[in-house]
Structures are given as structure tokens and as C-alpha cells.
Amino acid sequence: MERDEQEPTMSEPTKTKYDRQLRIWGEVGQAALENASICLLNCGPTGSEALKNLVLGGIGSITIVDGSKVEIGDLGNNFMVDAKSVGESKAKTVCAFLQELNDAVRANFVEENPDSLILTDPSFFSQFTLVIATQLVEDSMVKLDRICREANVMLVFARSYGLTGLVRISVQEHTIIDSKPDHFLDDLRLNNPWPELKRFVESIDLKTPDPIAHKHIPYVVILVKMADEWTKIHSNNLPSTREEKKEFKDLVKSKMVSMDEDNYKEAVEATFKVFAPRGISKEIQEIIDDLYAEVGSNSSAFWVMVAALKEFIANEGDGEAPLEGSMPDMTSSTEHYINLQKIYQTKAEADCLSMEQRVKHILVKVGRDPSSISKQTIKSFCKNARKLKVCRYRTIEDEFSNPSVTELHKCLASEDYSSAVGFYILLRAVDRFAATYKRFPGQFDGGDIEEDASLLRTTALSLISEMGCDAYELPEELCNEMCRFGAAELHVVAAFVGGIASQEVIKLITKQFVPMLGTFVFNGIDHNSQSLTL
Amino acid sequence: MVLMDAPQSKSRDLDKLLLRSGNLVGPGFFPGTDLRDDIREYVRVLVVGAGGLGCELLKDLALSGFRNLDVIDMDRIEVTNLNRQFLFRLEDVGKPKAEVAAKRVMERVSGVEIVPHFSRIEDKELDFYNDFNIIALGLDSIEARRYINSVACGFLEYDEDDTPRSETIKPMVDGGTEGFKGHARVIVPGVTPCFECTIWLFPPQVKFPLCTLAETPRNAAHCIEYAHLIKWHEVHGGKSFDPDEPEHMKWVYDEATKRAELFGIPGVTYSLTQGVVKNIIPAIASTNAIISAACALETLKIVSGCSKTLANYLTYNGGEGLHTKVTEFERDKECLVCGPGILIELDTSITLQKFIDMLEEHPKLLLSKASVKHGKDSLYMQAPPVLEEMHRPNLSKPLYDLMGRIEKDTVHVFGTALKNEEKQSSLTKLRVVFKEVDGVADMDTATWRMNSKRKTPL
Numbered sequence: 001m002e003r004d005e006q007e008p009t010m011s012e013p014t015k016t017k018y019d020r021q022l023r024i025w026g027e028v029g030q031a032a033l034e035n036a037s038i039c040l041l042n043c044g045p046t047g048s049e050a051l052k053n054l055v056l057g058g059i060g061s062i063t064i065v066d067g068s069k070v071e072i073g074d075l076g077n078n079f080m081v082d083a084k085s086v087g088e089s090k091a092k093t094v095c096a097f098l099q100e101l102n103d104a105v106r107a108n109f110v111e112e113n114p115d116s117l118i119l120t121d122p123s124f125f126s127q128f129t130l131v132i133a134t135q136l137v138e139d140s141m142v143k144l145d146r147i148c149r150e151a152n153v154m155l156v157f158a159r160s161y162g163l164t165g166l167v168r169i170s171v172q173e174h175t176i177i178d179s180k181p182d183h184f185l186d187d188l189r190l191n192n193p194w195p196e197l198k199r200f201v202e203s204i205d206l207k208t209p210d211p212i213a214h215k216h217i218p219y220v221v222i223l224v225k226m227a228d229e230w231t232k233i234h235s236n237n238l239p240s241t242r243e244e245k246k247e248f249k250d251l252v253k254s255k256m257v258s259m260d261e262d263n264y265k266e267a268v269e270a271t272f273k274v275f276a277p278r279g280i281s282k283e284i285q286e287i288i289d290d291l292y293a294e295v296g297s298n299s300s301a302f303w304v305m306v307a308a309l310k311e312f313i314a315n316e317g318d319g320e321a322p323l324e325g326s327m328p329d330m331t332s333s334t335e336h337y338i339n340l341q342k343i344y345q346t347k348a349e350a351d352c353l354s355m356e357q358r359v360k361h362i363l364v365k366v367g368r369d370p371s372s373i374s375k376q377t378i379k380s381f382c383k384n385a386r387k388l389k390v391c392r393y394r395t396i397e398d399e400f401s402n403p404s405v406t407e408l409h410k411c412l413a414s415e416d417y418s419s420a421v422g423f424y425i426l427l428r429a430v431d432r433f434a435a436t437y438k439r440f441p442g443q444f445d446g447g448d449i450e451e452d453a454s455l456l457r458t459t460a461l462s463l464i465s466e467m468g469c470d471a472y473e474l475p476e477e478l479c480n481e482m483c484r485f486g487a488a489e490l491h492v493v494a495a496f497v498g499g500i501a502s503q504e505v506i507k508l509i510t511k512q513f514v515p516m517l518g519t520f521v522f523n524g525i526d527h528n529s530q531s532l533t534l
Numbered sequence: 535m536v537l538m539d540a541p542q543s544k545s546r547d548l549d550k551l552l553l554r555s556g557n558l559v560g561p562g563f564f565p566g567t568d569l570r571d572d573i574r575e576y577v578r579v580l581v582v583g584a585g586g587l588g589c590e591l592l593k594d595l596a597l598s599g600f601r602n603l604d605v606i607d608m609d610r611i612e613v614t615n616l617n618r619q620f621l622f623r624l625e626d627v628g629k630p631k632a633e634v635a636a637k638r639v640m641e642r643v644s645g646v647e648i649v650p651h652f653s654r655i656e657d658k659e660l661d662f663y664n665d666f667n668i669i670a671l672g673l674d675s676i677e678a679r680r681y682i683n684s685v686a687c688g689f690l691e692y693d694e695d696d697t698p699r700s701e702t703i704k705p706m707v708d709g710g711t712e713g714f715k716g717h718a719r720v721i722v723p724g725v726t727p728c729f730e731c732t733i734w735l736f737p738p739q740v741k742f743p744l745c746t747l748a749e750t751p752r753n754a755a756h757c758i759e760y761a762h763l764i765k766w767h768e769v770h771g772g773k774s775f776d777p778d779e780p781e782h783m784k785w786v787y788d789e790a791t792k793r794a795e796l797f798g799i800p801g802v803t804y805s806l807t808q809g810v811v812k813n814i815i816p817a818i819a820s821t822n823a824i825i826s827a828a829c830a831l832e833t834l835k836i837v838s839g840c841s842k843t844l845a846n847y848l849t850y851n852g853g854e855g856l857h858t859k860v861t862e863f864e865r866d867k868e869c870l871v872c873g874p875g876i877l878i879e880l881d882t883s884i885t886l887q888k889f890i891d892m893l894e895e896h897p898k899l900l901l902s903k904a905s906v907k908h909g910k911d912s913l914y915m916q917a918p919p920v921l922e923e924m925h926r927p928n929l930s931k932p933l934y935d936l937m938g939r940i941e942k943d944t945v946h947v948f949g950t951a952l953k954n955e956e957k958q959s960s961l962t963k964l965r966v967v968f969k970e971v972d973g974v975a976d977m978d979t980a981t982w983r984m985n986s987k988r989k990t991p992l
Contacts (some may be wrong), residue, residue: 013613016613016614017613017614017616017617018617019614019617019814020614020617020618020815020816020818021617021618021816021817021818022813022816023805023809023814023816024713024714024816024818045597049823052620052819053818053820053823054821055617056616056617056620056819057617057818057819058617061805069547072542072543072544072546073543073544073545073546074549075544075643075644076544076545076546076547076548076597077546077547077595077758079546079593079597079642080644082641082644085643099624101620127949129850132759135645162550163551163841164553166838179854180853181854182851182853182854186911187709190808210827216750240687258840262743286870308599321889329752329753329756330744330752331750332750332752333750334750334751334752334797334799335796337750337751337752338797338798338799365966386831416860423564439625442550442554445549445553449554462877466768476557477557478558480556480557481556481557481558482552484550484553484554484555485550485551486550486558488546488547488550488551489547489600490547490548490551490598491547491593491597492594492597492598492827492830492834493831494833495590495594495824495826495827495830496824496827496828496831498823499821499822499823499824499827500824500852500856502715502819502820503820503824503852504856505820506820512854513714513853513854515855516852516855516856516857517729517855520856523839524831525558525841525842526842526843526844526860527828527844527858527860528847528860530860531855
């Protein structure tokens with residue numbers, strides 16, 4: 001049963017400390033972070049750095065699982081251990097450092113090898129919101145993935161290996177209402193105005209002789225009128241060809257009476273908003289057509305609202321989603337602007353009310369409490385209805401046993417990104433190598449690096465064959481570099497990879513912004529990193 | 535499986551890159567303990583800024599084999615820093631960032647020496663910057679970047695055939711972040727574009743038109759800026775507005791609220807007021823960690839050659855999925871800052887004073903109150919007064935003589951330039967070439983040449 005979060009209250013000093021991040025994800029996002037419990041597997045620099053960023057941000061609790069002791073070599077790559085801690089439990093040492101960074105976080109540790117824990121106590125992981133699994137080999141990844149999917153615990157893998165590495169989210173489904181895209185077309189309905197907007201526009205005379213009034217008419221009014229004029233002459237069609245679009249633009253320009261009319265300049269620049277197709281995007285269409293939109297008693301709040309959205313679009317929405325309701329700034333008299341704003345707000349509120357009723361009705365239909373989804377949640381859903389996102393991730397097992405050959409070939413065809421594919425393959429190949437020879441290629445000095453390189457190449461080639469891209473010629477240099485890396489965990493690479501992992505964790509927990517899809521493969525040689533969705 | 539008898543090295547992981555030969559490496563890469571030890575012993579890196587990026591950079595560099603670091607920052611620690619500047623604790627609030635950062639890293643990473651400089655970057659002698667092999671920037675303003683860029687590029691010298699002289703190249707690594715976005719770039723003066731070459735990358739800051747603020751406000755930000763930029767001066771006359779003074783901020787907030795109420799505009803909050811007035815950039819630990827790591831990695835690669843380097847600009851966006859992109863920008867050959875310098879042809883009779891006057895008129899420079907330096911010699915300094923007085927006699931001497939009677943050389947001029955209606959400190963390089971005129975001062979010809987460079991007649 002789904003319950004919404006309570007209204008978060010934050011003390012003044014806390015608000016100040018977190019001010020710079022509250023401006024990004026707000027108090028609701030912050031509350032989600034503070035209610036989350038994270039498990040970290042392996043606290044070498046990759047895991048430690050990932051966790052550091054989360055601790056600084058105020059994550060609720062952390063539990064570090066690592067059975068190793070601090071070695072002298074660790075002093076050269078891990079900021080959270082120091083000379084005094086050599087010989088001590090690494091988990092304990094890192095935990096103590098992180099606790100110092102933020103005493104509001106509950107920090108714990110378990111001195112155990114993660115690979116063993118995965119085998120002997122899978123139920124351990126059910127208590128967490130999310131697990132960050134660092135430096136795991138293939139075999140453990142597959143096993144942990146199964147455990148977390150079963151327990152419905154979110155999982156993020158991160159690995160640093162020499163100058164390469166990867167980050168991969170593994171979650172059955174992650175739905176986002178507040179996706180906060182960088183650039184998104186505003187919802188002005190210039191080419192599809194509703195009655196109240198039409199009436200307002202009609203009440204304003206574009207041909208007014210008063211020059212001040214003329215240059216303070218907001219472009220929304222200008223374009224709604226022009227679009228209407230156009231469609232009347234063109235059998236209800238909007239400008240679609242290049243020539244038509246230019247003609248429309250010139251038509252708008254022709255209404256200017258003097259050179260300093262910023263409102264008309266804005267109108268000309270905003271004509272593309274008139275050309276934008278009416279109705280909903282392909283992506284939203286896919287979401288409302290999704291299987292999960294056929295809701296039952298176990299459906300999440302997200303899908304119940306999607307079901308309501310589908311009904312809304314088919315009925316009172318008349319092909320459109322609920323109105324977003326806000327207007328961008330534009331040259332206008334204050335009076336016109338405020339009035340227009342009210343019109344947009346009123347319609348958005350009416351659409352939201354409609355959605356609320358539909359949501360309640362659907363909840364009752366599937367045997368749930370009609371008040372179990374709050375008005376606030378529905379309001380947020382309505383505002384973001386055109387920006388919804390659904391992220392789904394293949395299981396690690398599926399990806400490893402059946403990677404997408406089309407995607408592989410696509411990346412291999414690009415000169416810049418083919419090395420990312422090479423590293424992806426090599427990261428898997430080194431794990432196979434280790435399973436066979438009980439060490440990573442080139443891991444120890446004094447060994448025969450050339451021989452290891454040759455063995456690694458053989459391993460990689462058989463993997464490539466398995467993956468179905470035999471045509472790929474793994475560059476020898478890449479293979480040799482992988483041997484040279486010798487499974488080194490460099491601090492700067494760990495900080496980069498760990499940084500990315502922590503950021504994905506934040507997006508997953510706050511349910512804001514959009515998490516990455518696929519596997520991010522880091523290329524520290526020339527920074528041509530690439531995400532591969534296999 | 536550790537070989538028990540072999541003594542463990544602290545640089546166990548770094549050694550793999552520094553001691554082993556590789557395939558995809560930089561030019562002139564000589565792996566071995568000498569390389570590793572030389573980096574430890576001799577390489578000096580300057581970290582500019584000890585904030586979100588600076589803290590991460592210091593840690594990253596200290597754990598990448600560098601032992602001699604300096605860090606410069608003029609600010610003191612504030613509570614709002616604590617969500618990402620991990621070297622600082624609540625009890626450090628009020629202390630100089632550079633000093634606390636240096637101390638914390640030295641406590642944890644034994645063997646590293648970090649010299650803190652609690653000062654403005656402009657207050658350091660130019661020679662200070664020349665002592666470093668490479669400069670890593672963790673700054674939050676375009677002006678500061680421009681300044682360091684002009685200093686580093688100022689050291690650059692060119693050969694006869696306009697090839698940069700490698701021993702005068704001072705590489706920089708620059709990072710910047712905002713929310714989930716960031717960039718990391720490598721600047722090798724004379725080879726890659728410098729900061730000034732690609733200044734068009736940075737869009738101008740949003741400024742609201744005055745008439746909007748004064749007559750037709752439409753949103754909360756307009757009301758706030760009205761109170762901040764217009765009403766404040768009306769009421770407080772000459773007193774300047776201090777964004778760090780809570781009383782001043784509250785006054786702006788109250789006035790903005792009044793105006794918003796008058797116009798029926800919603801949305802004025804104290805938080806928004808601070809954001810608009812201070813131009814607060816949202817910031818989180820993860821983006822800073824990512825960008826700094828990229829910068830530190832490039833620093834290691836540039837200094838050691840242990841791998842190829844970023845060519846030359848990395849953009850990063852982690853808000854909508856995850857996107858990184860490398861763009862190879864090209865140098866602007868005419869760049870005022872990293873180019874061979876503006877050619878100035880002079881008569882041997884031109885005095886230093888006339889030269890300084892010319893700089894003010896020169897269309898590409900418009901430099902007023904110029905101080906002039908020739909190599910290590912200051913020919914004239916506008917400040918401080920004691921040095922100005924000392925150099926004043928030079929003003930009446932021919933520049934040719936002051937420069938040692940050589941046919942041509944590079945001269946650096948430093949003053950105030952008018953750029954985009956704003957006055958900015960500017961350091962520029964000039965290539966001065968003297969035209970011999972029979973060894974006799976020819977004032978008429980000199981005057982004519984000066985005029986030909988003026989935009990307006992005498």
C-alpha cells in the first residue's frame with residue numbers, strides 16, 4: 001500500500017548547510033535522501049568516494065561491507081585511510097572517517113567479504129533502499145543482481161580498473177514524475193487554444209492605434225491570433241512546409257509598426273511553438289499504452305495516475321494532457337501578463353481536478369482507498385504529465401548471456417566510441433581470466449606481462465564470439481593497456497566513477513531527474529566514454 | 535593473493551601506470567622509478583581555489599603522486615560550503631579555506647607538502663605563477679579564469695617562425711560545475727585554445743531590461759532586482775549594497791515583496807531573493823568530484839606522459855541520463871592573450887610616455903593606466919606610489935633605449951581595459967618592432983605614425 005511522504009520540516013541550520021543542493025532537489029528530495037539506507041560493498045576508493053558524496057548530501061544511513069584490512073598500498077589511493085589504520089579493518093576505518101563528515105548520517109560497517117556474504121546470507125540485503133556494489137567480478141554481479149531483484153532493492157554497480165571502469169544501474173522499473181528536463185517546450189497551446197484563452201485573445205485588438213499598448217501585447221496573444229488566421233485560410237492546417245513556415249513568420253513580422261517592438265520580435269522567434277504538433281508525444285503515448293497502465297490492485301501510484309491520464313486524454317483532454325499551467329516571461333504590460341497567467345493557471349487547476357476525480361474512481365475500481373494518492377501527488381503528476389519517464393533495466397544475467405548485437409555494432413562503427421566497447425568486453429574478459437588463473441592479467445610485477453596479454457586476448461576473443469560480434473577486431477593496444485593496468489584502482493578514476501555512481505544513486509532515491517540507461521563505460525585515455533545499452 | 539615477502543609500496547596502483555611502458559601514451563613517456571620520483575620531488579602544482587573543486591583537486595593530486603602543491607583562495611569557510619567542501623567542518627566556519635584545506639590533506643596523506651595562500655590571485659607577483667609546472671583551476675568566475683589564463687599565457691614566448699617555445703609553455707587544467715553539469719578542459723598555451731580564444735563559449739549573464747524592472751515587472755525576479763538595483767540607491771544614496779550583510783538582504787526581500795504585492799506577482803521568497811541577488815549557483819558534491827577527478831587525471835597525464843591526454847574540452851551533463859562529450863576546439867591565431875602578440879611598430883624615438891598614451895588609443899587594446907614590463911624589468915608601474923615615483927623618470931626616455939636598443943621584443947602591458955562597457959584588469963602581450971629612422975629623432979614622422987593608429991584625427 002502506498003503512502004505519501006509527510007510534509008518535511010527542516011531546521012534552519014540544516015537548511016543553510018544544504019542550501020546549495022536544496023536549490024536543485026528541494027525539501028522533498030532531501031527528505032527522500034534522509035530516509036534512505038545504503039549498503040556499500042567494498043570500500044576501496046571507488047566505493048568510499050561514492051559514499052562520501054552521499055554522506056555529504058545527508059543520506060539517512062550507510063552500511064559498509066568489506067572484509068579486508070588496510071594495507072600500505074591503500075595509503076596511496078584511499079583518502080579515508082591513514083598510516084595509523086594500517087592493519088585495521090578497512091570497513092571500520094572508512095566508516096569512522098565518513099561519520100566525521102556528517103554526524104547526521106547513521107554509519108555502520110560489517111567486516112565481511114562481500115562475495116561470501118552474497119553466497120551465505122542473501123537476505124542481508126533486503127533491509128536496504130539501495131546497494132552500491134563496487135569492484136565485484138562477473139559472477140558476484142549476477143548473483144547479487146538476482147538477490148536484489150527478488151527483494152526489490154535498487155542496485156548500482158561501479159568498477160574502476162586502471163584507466164577504465166563502469167557504472168550500471170540494475171532495477172526492474174524506475175518511474176519518474178519530476179524528471180526536470182533541461183529544455184522542454186512550454187505548454188502554451190498556441191495552435192490549440194481552449195475557449196477561455198480564445199476569448200481573452202479576441203478581447204485584445206492587435207490593430208490598436210496606441211503605440212505603447214501595441215508593443216505591450218504579449219506574444220501569446222499575437223501568435224494565437226496569427227495561428228487562427230492562418231488555419232482559417234488553410235483548411236484548418238498549421239504551417240508545415242519550409243515555405244509555409246517562412247510565410248507565417250513574415251506574416252507575424254508584417255504586423256510590427258516600429259523597430260523597437262520587443263513583443264513582436266519575441267513573437268517571430270517563438271513561431272516554432274506554433275508549428276509544434278498538437279497532442280501528446282510519442283514517448284507519453286508509449287507510456288499510456290504500456291501493459292502496466294492496465295491497473296490492478298497492486299499497481300503503483302504512478303501507474304494508477306497513468307491510467308487516469310489515458311482516460312483524460314481520450315475524453316475531456318481531447319488529445320492533450322492536463323495543461324502544465326505556467327507561462328515563460330515575455331514582454332507585456334503587467335496587466336495582460338497577469339491576466340494571461342490566471343487563464344493558464346485556471347485551466348491547469350480544472351484539468352487537475354478532473355484528473356483527481358478519475359484517479360479516485362480508478363482506485364475504487366481496483367479495490368483501493370480513494371484517498372491513498374494525495375492531491376499534492378496528483379497535482380505534481382499533472383504538471384509533469386508531458387515529461388513522465390519510465391526506466392527499465394535488463395538483468396545482468398540477461399545482458400551477459402544475450403547482449404544486443406545491433407547496439408554493439410552501432411557503437412563499433414563509430415571511431416570515437418569503439419574503444420568504449422573494447423573496454424566493456426575487456427572488463428568482462430579480465431574477470432574470466434581471473435576465474436581461470438586466480439589473478440588478474442598483469443596484476444603482479446615480475447610476471448610475464450606479454451604472456452598475460454596474449455592469454456587475455458584469447459579470452460576476450462572467445463567472449464566476442466559468444467557475444468555475436470566476431471567481426472570486431474579488438475585492438476591489440478587496448479588489450480595490452482588492460483594488462484598494463486593490472487587491476488589497479490587509481491584514486492582519480494575511482495573518484496570519477498564513484499562520483500557518477502553517487503549521482504545516479506541520488507537520482508534514483510529522490511526520483512527526480514533521469515538516471516542513466518545502460519552501462520556507462522569510462523575511458524580515461526581520451527575521455528571518449530560511452531553508455532552502452534546492451 | 536599478495537606476495538608476502540615483497541615490501542608493499544604506497545604507490546602500488548600508480549606504479550602500474552608510471553613504471554610500466556604502454557601503448558597509448560604521451561610523447562616522451564619514460565616509465566620508471568625516476569619518473570615517479572621526479573614527480574614527487576620536483577613537480578610543483580598550483581591549485582587555484584579551495585572550494586568545491588579545489589578541495590577535491592587537492593585530494594586527487596595528493597593521491598596521484600604529487601608531493602609539492604600550493605593552493606590559493608581568498609575566501610573564508612561558510613556553512614553553505616559544507617554540503618560538498620569535505621575538508622571543512624562546522625567548527626572551521628570563518629577560517630581561510632586555503633589554510634584549512636592544506637592542513638587537512640597534509641594530515642591524511644603523509645609526505646605531501648601543501649603551501650596555502652590566503653590571498654587574491656591578483657595580489658601575487660607574476661613570478662609566483664611561473665614557479666609551477668602546471669596550474670589546476672577550480673574557480674567559479676569567468677573573470678578569475680581570464681586572469682589566470684592571461685598570466686599563464688603571458689609566459690609564452692614564440693620563435694622567429696611563430697612556433698611556441700616549449701620551455702615557456704605553462705599548461706593549465708580548468709574545471710567548472712553547475713548543478714549536474716560541468717566541464718573539464720586542458721589548456722596548453724600556444725598549442726590548444728586558451729580561455730580567451732574560446733570566450734564565446736560562455737554566454738553573457740542574464741540582465742533584465744531596465745524598463746521591465748522599472749515599469750512592467752512580470753515575475754518575482756523582476757521585483758527582486760528592482761529592489762536590489764533601483765530602489766536601494768533611491769533610498770540609501772551612496773551606501774553600497776553588501777550581499778553578505780543579512781540586514782541589506784532582508785531590506786531587499788521586504789521591498790521586493792511590497793512591489794510584488796502591488797503588481798499581484800507571486801513567488802518572492804527569501805531564498806529566491808538570495809539566489810537572484812547573489813547569483814547563487816546550485817552545487818553538489820558528486821559533480822564537483824567528477825570534474826575534479828577528470829582535471830587531476832589530466833594533470834597526471836600531462837606531467838608524466840603516462841597516457842594520452844584530453845583533446846581538449848570535456849562537457850558533462852548528468853541530469854538527463856549521463857552524457858559526456860569531447861570537443862577539440864582550435865586556437866584563435868589572433869588571440870590577444872595566447873597569440874604571438876599584437877604587432878606594434880614604433881619609431882626608436884618614441885618615449886615610454888607616448889607609448890603608454892598610444893595604448894589607450896589602440897583600437898584592439900583601449901588600455902588605460904598601463905604599467906609596462908619588458909622581460910623581468912618593470913619599465914613603469916602605476917602603483918604602488920613608491921614604485922611609481924621610482925620609475926617615473928623612465929617616462930621621458932625612448933622606449934627603444936629602455937628596451938636595450940634591440941630591434942624587437944615582447945612587452946607585457948597591464949592596465950584597465952574597457953570591454954563590453956565594463957572595466958576589466960587586463961594583461962596583454964605586445965610584439966614591439968622598432969623601425970630605424972637614421973638614428974635621429976624624427977618627431978613629425980613619429981606623430982604621423984601615431985595618428986595612423988588613432989581612430990580619430992588629432
